[in-house]
Amino acid sequence: MLALALSCATAQAATTGVALVHGTGNQTDAYNDYWQSDMVEGVRNGLTDRSNLLVVNCDFNQYMWDDRAAGCLATQLTSFIQNRHIDRLVVITHSNGGNVMRWILSNPTWDARYPAIISRIVKVDAIAPSSAGTPLANAVMAGNVFESALGWLLGYKTDAVRQQQTGWMATYNQQYLLGTSGRPGLPVPFRDVVGTDVVSGLFSSQAYCGGYTQSVGLEITQNWLSSCSDGFIECSSASAAGTVWFRDTQRTGGSVLNHNQSRRACFGLPSILANDIRG
Amino acid sequence: MKKGILASALLVIFAAAPAMAGTHALLPAQADDMVPPSLQARSAGTRLTATSAAATRMHVERRPVSVSWPLAQDATLQAVPQAFSRSSREYWRDVSATELQQGLKLPLTAPGAIIRLSPGDQAVGKLDPASVRLQLGRQSLSAAAASSQVADTAQLHAAGMDVPAASMVMRLKPELGSGVATLQVASARGRYVVHVFEPQSPFAVTAQGNRDDLLLGEAVKVRVVLRDADRALPLSSVGGLLRAPDGSTTPLSFRRQADGSFTVDVRPHSIPTTPGLWEVHSFTQGTDSAGHEIRRDTTTVFAAAQPDARLSGLASTAVATDRGLDISLGVDAVSASRYAVSAVLYGRGADGRMVPAAFAQSANWLPAGKGQLTLHYDPHSLQGIGAPYELHDLRLQDQPAVGLLERRAVAMRFDTP
Numbered sequence: 256m257l258a259l260a261l262s263c264a265t266a267q268a269a270t271t272g273v274a275l276v277h278g279t280g281n282q283t284d285a286y287n288d289y290w291q292s293d294m295v296e297g298v299r300n301g302l303t304d305r306s307n308l309l310v311v312n313c314d315f316n317q318y319m320w321d322d323r324a325a326g327c328l329a330t331q332l333t334s335f336i337q338n339r340h341i342d343r344l345v346v347i348t349h350s351n352g353g354n355v356m357r358w359i360l361s362n363p364t365w366d367a368r369y370p371a372i373i374s375r376i377v378k379v380d381a382i383a384p385s386s387a388g389t390p391l392a393n394a395v396m397a398g399n400v401f402e403s404a405l406g407w408l409l410g411y412k413t414d415a416v417r418q419q420q421t422g423w424m425a426t427y428n429q430q431y432l433l434g435t436s437g438r439p440g441l442p443v444p445f446r447d448v449v450g451t452d453v454v455s456g457l458f459s460s461q462a463y464c465g466g467y468t469q470s471v472g473l474e475i476t477q478n479w480l481s482s483c484s485d486g487f488i489e490c491s492s493a494s495a496a497g498t499v500w501f502r503d504t505q506r507t508g509g510s511v512l513n514h515n516q517s518r519r520a521c522f523g524l525p526s527i528l529a530n531d532i533r534g
Numbered sequence: 535m536k537k538g539i540l541a542s543a544l545l546v547i548f549a550a551a552p553a554m555a556g557t558h559a560l561l562p563a564q565a566d567d568m569v570p571p572s573l574q575a576r577s578a579g580t581r582l583t584a585t586s587a588a589a590t591r592m593h594v595e596r597r598p599v600s601v602s603w604p605l606a607q608d609a610t611l612q613a614v615p616q617a618f619s620r621s622s623r624e625y626w627r628d629v630s631a632t633e634l635q636q637g638l639k640l641p642l643t644a645p646g647a648i649i650r651l652s653p654g655d656q657a658v659g660k661l662d663p664a665s666v667r668l669q670l671g672r673q674s675l676s677a678a679a680a681s682s683q684v685a686d687t688a689q690l691h692a693a694g695m696d697v698p699a700a701s702m703v704m705r706l707k708p709e710l711g712s713g714v715a716t717l718q719v720a721s722a723r724g725r726y727v728v729h730v731f732e733p734q735s736p737f738a739v740t741a742q743g744n745r746d747d748l749l750l751g752e753a754v755k756v757r758v759v760l761r762d763a764d765r766a767l768p769l770s771s772v773g774g775l776l777r778a779p780d781g782s783t784t785p786l787s788f789r790r791q792a793d794g795s796f797t798v799d800v801r802p803h804s805i806p807t808t809p810g811l812w813e814v815h816s817f818t819q820g821t822d823s824a825g826h827e828i829r830r831d832t833t834t835v836f837a838a839a840q841p842d843a844r845l846s847g848l849a850s851t852a853v854a855t856d857r858g859l860d861i862s863l864g865v866d867a868v869s870a871s872r873y874a875v876s877a878v879l880y881g882r883g884a885d886g887r888m889v890p891a892a893f894a895q896s897a898n899w900l901p902a903g904k905g906q907l908t909l910h911y912d913p914h915s916l917q918g919i920g921a922p923y924e925l926h927d928l929r930l931q932d933q934p935a936v937g938l939l940e941r942r943a944v945a946m947r948f949d950t951p
Binding site for chain 2: 279413417
């Protein structure tokens with residue numbers, strides 16, 4: 256019987272790689288458009304071989320199982336692992352990127368490439384994952400259905416937004432995804448970073464990291480969300496799958512990470528991630 | 535958990551050479567299990583082939599793949615899915631420019647409502663907040679004066695809220711209170727969606743199905759309830775529609791119940807090739823104790839699958855050559871597809887209790903007819919447990935259809951492989 260027992264390579268002896276997996280959107284230059292250089296280069300500081308970093312670019316406007324989403328992610332991870340001889344892979348996801356990654360982890364028989372990818376992953380650091388969806392997706396999609404039924408705004412929403420409605424994620428968490436309460440655990444650690452609030456005061460320095468325009472928008476959207484949220488994802492959603500690694504203020508010196516700041520070099524986040532890669 | 539993962543992408547099933555084998559019948563299905571009573575082949579138009587799946591960008595794997603990994607033995611697992619329920623404090627209106635120019639009546643049940651205006655034709659451009667007026671009680675104010683916060687599309691998109699172009703959102707100042715507001719937009723053109731969200735309102739509507747998955751031919755009963763905090767209120771009327779995964783919609787007729795709630799039995803007539811969930815949209819109206827109108831819309835979802843395969847009911851267990859455990863399950867299929875089985879293996883732990891030990895999943899392309907899929911639990915998975923063993927949360931899926939065909943909370947009990 257050909258069954259390959261895979262053991263964890265130690266951090267010292269193994270070739271460590273990092274993959275940054277973006278959230279919703281069709282990215283062609285996620286380095287500049289999604290993460291920006293300060294974030295990526297800060298994370299890269301955690302690598303002995305600084306070349307072993309992959310910034311994934313896929314079409315995450317699709318359902319997580321779509322070949323342009325999970326299939327694309329599998330293709331890029333497989334090439335990265337093979338070309339760089341990675342045997343210890345740390346995956347860092349943001350937002351809906353956590354759902355696409357969790358699709359691969361939960362459905363390893365979907366694609367013959369998945370088991371080899373999973374066998375190299377030592378952990379997934381899931382920043383602000385929309386594991387239980389977001390009421391903001393409910394708000395825009397419910398309106399869209401109402402509008403679609405009338406035939407005058409058909410299809411302007413992406414499948415990724417549709418998928419991130421709370422009802423959809425609740426159903427998929429029970430049917431196709433693992434790692435949430437009551438479901439079997441994932442094959443690798445899935446560690447959540449949870450943003451807990453939004454600060455947008457004109458005179459608050461916290462509001463400006465990551466862009467003030469974004470912070471103003473987040474302050475508005477938080478009205479749809481519970482008191483604990485990063486302006487897009489409720490804390491309960493961000494911590495719904497896997498285990499909570501940390502809530503923002505526990506590691507940032509008291510600063511909160513709104514949903515945009517948690518993909519940018521704000522409040523020491525790149526250093527936190529770089530240190531985790533070394534560990 | 536990582537350490538024990540066993541993965542063989544190609545040859546697990548065929549290379550396994552069991553040392554001993556035993557045959558078993560699956561336990562009788564329980565009330566909450568989902569088991570196809572009969573099979574329905576996909577018609578030529580709905581059959582999922584590699585070609586049609588490719589058109590929707592669906593990966594269709596042909597190679598057998600089998601994996602397993604250990605689970606925390608103190609994990610509390612729930613093998614019966616729970617139907618989703620969400621309370622809604624919002625509603626939507628589809629209105630013409632004329633209605634907005636003349637003034638649109640919006641019942642508000644609490645201070646601090648959030649109102650979104652989205653034009654149907656994005657070419658009409660961004661709304662000027664100065665042209666938007668709101669009358670509430672004796673006050674008639676511009677949008678800016680009436681709102682504690684105003685955001686445009688760019689700000690909302692930047693925050694991740696995917697509203698249509700040229701949208702405008704305003705949060706009303708709490709001091710304006712509640713009642714029937716009149717929203718007037720002098721510069722309105724075309725059609726608009728007006729979305730009203732009342733986060734501070736005690737009135738919420740919930741729609742909940744009695745199940746979250748079904749097979750073609752079965753129905754889900756959805757119940758719609760209006761509550762004032764914890765107290766149920768009778769609804770005046772409920773309308774709605776069923777949205778299929780391919781976007782097609784069907785009107786629904788809700789029935790009034792003696793307790794003031796409304797119900798509808800929803801039964802899909804066919805399963806489209808487009809994967810996704812089914813949505814039941816409910817548009818409700820009610821009144822509070824003072825006779826003031828309450829409007830709420832809500833959505834619930836469920837999964838539906840065409841039962842083109844089922845477990846035969848027979849299984850065999852064997853000690854694998856790696857000293858792990860193989861459980862082979864018979865599969866009856868009427869359509870060729872890639873099918874997957876998964877299950878959690880339980881065994882008696884050191885303290886005598888039945889504990890979860892490992893999760894396994896196996897998939898292969900099966901032609902129509904009788905086939906077999908084998909779950910392989912590696913030796914690491916069996917450490918710390920002994921007989922008797924149980925197979926929990928056994929599931930059969932049609933992978934290209936993203937369809938759950940069968941699930942059994944407790945499927946097998948056996949003492950020796």
